[in-house]
Amino acid sequence: MPSSHLRVAAAAAPAVRSARRALSVTAAVLTACLAAWSGAAGAQIYRCEAGNGVVEYSNAPTSGKDRNCKSVDLPTITTVPAPKAQPRAAAPAGNAARPDGFPRVDNATQKTRDSDRKRILEDELRKEEAKVAELKKEYNGGEPERQGNERNYQRYLDRVQRLKEDIDRSEGNIASLRRELGSVRE
Numbered sequence: 052m053p054s055s056h057l058r059v060a061a062a063a064a065p066a067v068r069s070a071r072r073a074l075s076v077t078a079a080v081l082t083a084c085l086a087a088w089s090g091a092a093g094a095q096i097y098r099c100e101a102g103n104g105v106v107e108y109s110n111a112p113t114s115g116k117d118r119n120c121k122s123v124d125l126p127t128i129t130t131v132p133a134p135k136a137q138p139r140a141a142a143p144a145g146n147a148a149r150p151d152g153f154p155r156v157d158n159a160t161q162k163t164r165d166s167d168r169k170r171i172l173e174d175e176l177r178k179e180e181a182k183v184a185e186l187k188k189e190y191n192g193g194e195p196e197r198q199g200n201e202r203n204y205q206r207y208l209d210r211v212q213r214l215k216e217d218i219d220r221s222e223g224n225i226a227s228l229r230r231e232l233g234s235v236r237e
Contacts, residue, residue: 094110095110095122096108096109096110096122096123096125097109097110097111097112097113097120097121097122097123098120098121098122098123099112099113099118099119099120099121100118100119100120101118102118108123162236165235165236165237168235169232169235172228172231172232172235173232175228176225176228176229176232179221179224179225179228180225182221183218183221183222183225186214186217186218186221187218189214190211190214190215190218193211193215195210195211195214198210
């Protein structure tokens with residue numbers, strides 16, 4: 052190694068040691084703060100400095116001829132308990148599913164709404180079933196006819212994949228619509 056490199060390395064050594072010491076001190080302070088914050092509120096914390104200037108925080112003073120340990124006075128941690136939850140008044144048995152102030156609907160209006168809902172769901176189901184039939188016809192069991200713009204085989208494979216995904220999605224919609232129709236009151 053050339054001597055100029057050695058001089059640069061020797062000149063950088065104190066800076067590296069200083070940076071390591073600063074990092075060590077920062078880590079020690081952070082550790083001490085976390086320890087004090089995390090539940091060691093009543094514990095005593097000691098700051099110990101070694102002869103070479105390295106600072107260490109501990110819950111017990113360390114002994115040694117080059118150690119200088121001093122007790123650190125930390126402020127006490129104040130905790131405030133959360134307020135107790137107020138118990139809710141029990142609702143009458145007849146209104147258990149209805150929140151207070153929610154308008155009540157008479158039976159005739161509710162039956163009309165249910166029949167409209169059923170009619171809309173049946174229309175949606177018919178449309179979705181027709182869509183699935185058309186998609187399955189085009190899908191042709193996984194081998195649909197190639198179109199003129201699909202000279203590139205990957206385009207054909209992409210269209211086949213999209214058709215399969217569309218069929219799966221529509222079949223899921225049909226299952227959901229049937230489930231919803233099953234929950235409509237007569």
